[in-house]
Every structure is written in structure tokens, then in C-alpha cells.
Amino acid sequence: xxxxxxxxxxxxxxxxxxxxxxxxxxxxxxxxxxxxxxxxxxxxxxxxxxxxxxxxxxxxxxxxxxxxxxxxxxxxxxxxxxxxxxxxxxxxxxxxxxxxxxxxxxxxxxxxxxxxxxxxxxxxxxxxxxxxxxxxxxxxxxxxxxxxxxxxxxxxxxxxxxxxxxxxxxxxxxxxxxxxxxxxxxxxxxxxxxxxxxxxxxxxxxxxxxxxxxxxxxxxxxxxxxxxxxxxxxxxxxxxxxxxxxxxxxxxxxxxxxxxxxxxxxxxxxxxxxxxxxxxxxxxxxxxxxxxxxxxxxxxxxxxxxxxxxxxxxxxxxxxxxxxxxxxxxxxxxxxxxxxxxxxxxxxxxxxxxxxxxxxxxxxxxxxxxxxxxxxxxxxxxxxxxxxxxxxxxxxxx
Numbered sequence: 521x522x523x524x525x526x527x528x529x530x531x532x533x534x535x536x537x538x539x540x541x542x543x544x545x546x547x548x549x550x551x552x553x554x555x556x557x558x559x560x561x562x563x564x565x566x567x568x569x570x571x572x573x574x575x576x577x578x579x580x581x582x583x584x585x586x587x588x589x590x591x592x593x594x595x596x597x598x599x600x601x602x603x604x605x606x607x608x609x610x611x612x613x614x615x616x617x618x619x620x621x622x623x624x625x626x627x628x629x630x631x632x633x634x635x636x637x638x639x640x641x642x643x644x645x646x647x648x649x650x651x652x653x654x655x656x657x658x659x660x661x662x663x664x665x666x667x668x669x670x671x672x673x674x675x676x677x678x679x680x681x682x683x684x685x686x687x688x689x690x691x692x693x694x695x696x697x698x699x700x701x702x703x704x705x706x707x708x709x710x711x712x713x714x715x716x717x718x719x720x721x722x723x724x725x726x727x728x729x730x731x732x733x734x735x736x737x738x739x740x741x742x743x744x745x746x747x748x749x750x751x752x753x754x755x756x757x758x759x760x761x762x763x764x765x766x767x768x769x770x771x772x773x774x775x776x777x778x779x780x781x782x783x784x785x786x787x788x789x790x791x792x793x794x795x796x797x798x799x800x801x802x803x804x805x806x807x808x809x810x811x812x813x814x815x816x817x818x819x820x821x822x823x824x825x826x827x828x829x830x831x832x833x834x835x836x837x838x839x840x841x842x843x844x845x846x847x848x849x850x851x852x853x854x855x856x857x858x859x860x861x862x863x864x865x866x867x868x869x870x871x872x873x874x875x876x877x878x879x880x881x882x883x884x885x886x887x888x889x890x891x892x893x894x895x896x897x898x899x900x901x902x903x904x905x906x907x908x909x910x911x912x913x914x915x916x917x918x
Contacts, residue, residue, distance in 0.1 A: 561652075562883060565879040568879060570599070574878070577882050580888070588625045588627065591606050591607070591626065591629060592606070592629045593607070594607060595847055597846055597876075598849075600877075601850070603881065608824070610634040610692070612824065614637040614640075617638050618638075618642050621646075625646070625649060626638055626647065627649045627881070627885070628648060629651060630655070630876070631660075632655060632897070633656075633660050633691075637695070638897070639898060640695060640907050641908070647893055648896065649893065652876050652895070653895050655876055657692055658781050662776070663689075663693060665696045665697060681769055684725050684726040687700065687701045687728075687729045687731075688709055688721050689731055690730075691710050695907045699903045699906035702909035702911075703906050706910060706913075707720070707910045707911075708911050710914075712822040713918045715743060717914055727774060730774065730775050731778060733779060734778060737773055737775040739809075740807065741773045746772060746773065751772070751775055752773070752775065753777050754775065780808040784808075786810075790840075790842075792816070798859065803840045804817060804819040804826055804830075804839060805841070806821070806822070806823065806826065806843045807821070809842055817842065823847065826841060826851075827847075830851050831855065838860075839861075842863045
């Protein structure tokens with residue numbers, strides 16, 4: 521079972537309507553191809569006890585040896601993280617995998633867009649595998665390729681806007697949208713380098729189309745000295761995104777109407793309650809949270825920055841964290857000399873990350889031992905090329 525799409529004729533951006541249409545069709549088919557893949561866990565893996573799964577996973581890892589590297593995103597459950605050779609955020613892991621050329625198989629315990637980035641950045645001889653193909657990202661899904669292409673066409677039809685917009689996508693997006701940015705002069709960002717990326721974009725064009733997370737875009741704009749009035753939200757279900765042509769001419773930031781379902785749960789009231797219960801506590805949230813929550817918190821930062829802040833904090837310090845619960849609980853466990861807890865006491869784990877269960881990991885690893893590759897992520901060569909261009913532009917800015 522492999523996610524892949526065959527490319528049409530070689531495409532060159534800006535060479536006429538036919539090439540543009542072929543490219544658009546390719547990007548849309550690439551996205552639809554990923555959504556058509558469904559993991560069917562064999563019945564023999566269902567209901568296995570944790571101890572048996574552990575024994576089988578470890579046996580497969582031992583057999584595969586250096587041919588295998590397992591990547592674990594920070595938001596994965598502990599039952600998966602324990603098997604990870606490397607852990608980190610999506611881009612860190614993708615780069616780390618590329619630095620392990622001896623690994624023939626890269627098993628990414630994360631979500632679909634992360635495995636795509638790994639396939640794009642890894643060597644040709646390496647095979648990227650996602651244990652459960654249904655592990656996607658609700659935020660990434662909020663910006664479909666077809667909707668973004670329609671938005672782009674609409675913007676090019678507005679006098680005073682056409683030719684002035686630079687596309688920039690958050691890492692949490694499909695390979696097709698990364699490629700869209702690469703083709704149109706744009707680039708990718710992470711939550712830690714968003715300011716540098718947007719500054720690069722605005723040095724070259726007057727406006728930025730930022731997707732799929734409006735909150736990271738808005739919070740980044742304000743850190744750079746822009747006001748809310750310099751931003752607007754593009755709703756793909758409304759004509760011109762729900763904006764007038766004058767609005768589009770005025771705005772510097774055109775923010776896609778998307779969000780992270782986990783980070784949107786954090787509230788200003790939760791921040792205030794944390795301070796009431798624990799005077800002197802440090803409140804740190806992810807910049808995918810709403811502007812109001814980021815403003816109320818003491819700090820905001822990427823996943824890696826949150827980990828670094830807590831890890832380097834002095835013993836006895838107190839931290840209320842606004843991000844995914846698996847990571848927060850792991851930080852609390854690893855730093856018993858500090859008070860670390862999640863701002864939202866009833867928050868659920870990232871539902872799509874949670875779909876990577878040890879049974880799926882056992883299945884794909886035992887398949888590799890038997891010489892069978894299941895759930896391979898393979899990005900079309902043309903799409904991978906332009907996505908890599910967008911990623912390389914990002915790396916050149918930081």
C-alpha cells in the first residue's frame with residue numbers, strides 16, 4: 521500500500537495556461553491520492569496484549585538493525601515514543617532521517633504531512649513508511665489544494681493585488697501545497713522561524729498569503745510590529761474569501777481560515793486560573809493558540825522551544841503549558857523537580873496522532889522483516905521537486 525501519484529508531462533511554471541492547468545491537476549490529484557489510502561490492520565494484530573506487541577516490535581527492530589530508523593513526533597503516546605530512535609518536531613525529524621543514509625527504511629510515527637516531508641528530504645534509496653495511513657492532520661486538511669488554487673486565481677484577478685502576493689505555508693500542510701509555494705516563488709515555515717520566513721517574503725512582495733493556520737500567521741505578524749488591521753482572514757467558502765477588493769488591497773497578511781483543534785481549546789480564563797492557583801507560575805503556549813491566549817501568556821514558542829524552556833528552567837519552577845497533552849505529561853514525568861501541567865485539564869490528545877498504535881507499528885515492522893513494504897509514503901517526483909524548492913528557500917532564510 522503506497523501513497524503516490526503519477527506525474528504528467530514535465531511542467532514548467534509560467535509557460536502558459538495548459539502548463540498551469542496540468543500543474544493544478546497534478547497538485548489536486550496528489551492530495552486526493554493521499555486521502556484515498558486507508559489502512560486495514562490485519563485481524564491477527566487486533567487485541568494483542570501490550571507485552572506481546574512489545575516483544576514482536578523489539579524482535580523486528582533487532583532483525584532489521586541499522587536498516588531501520590523509527591522517528592517519533594513529540595505528540596505521540598508514550599507507548600510509541602519508547603520505540604523511537606529519534607524524537608522531535610516534524611521538520612527536525614525529517615532532517616534527522618536524511619542524515620541517516622544507512623537507514624533503508626524510515627518509519628515515521630506522526631501524521632501524513634510529516635511523512636511526506638521525510639520522503640521529500642530523504643535519499644532516493646530510502647523508503648518512508650507511515651504505520652497508519654489514516655493519521656492525518658485536521659489543520660492541514662482545512663486548506664485543500666483546490667481551494668488554495670482558487671484563492672490564488674481570485675487574488676490574481678484583483679487590481680492592485682495581482683502579482684503582489686507571496687504564498688507561504690506552515691510545515692503542517694500537504695506536499696502539494698508546499699510544491700504550490702515553490703512554483704509561485706514562496707516558501708515553507710515552522711513555528712520557530714515564521715518571522716524570518718515572512719520577513720523574507722515581504723522583502724520581495726508586498727503581501728503574504730499564509731496558510732493553513734490563521735493563528736500562527738496573526739501572532740507572527742503582531743510580533744513583527746503589524747496590527748490586526750494589517751491582517752484579514754480568507755474563508756474559502758465565501759466569494760473573495762469573504763472580503764472586498766479594497767480589503768485585499770489594504771491588507772498585508774491574507775490568513776487562511778484554518779486552525780489546530782488542539783491549540784484552539786486553550787483559553788484566557790485557563791491562563792488566569794493557573795496564576796490564581798499557582799502564584800509565580802510561568803505560562804507558556806504554542807503560537808497556534810489564539811491571539812488572546814498568546815497575549816495573556818508569559819511566553820509562546822514552538823514545541824522545541826517549550827521543551828527547551830522547561831528543561832533549562834531551575835528546580836522548583838512552575839510551568840503551565842498550552843500544547844498537546846502527551847508532550848506536557850512527558851515533560852512533567854521527565855522533570856519531577858518542577859511543577860509542569862497542561863493549561864486545559866480535560867484536553868484530549870491529538871486525535872490523528874493517537875491513531876499510531878503499537879499494533880500498527882508491529883504490523884509494518886514485521887512486514888519489513890518478511891520483505892513486504894506496507895504504508896509507504898511516496899511523493900510524486902515533480903511535486904517533491906517543487907516542495908523541496910520551497911523548503912530550501914526556508915532554510916536559506918534562517
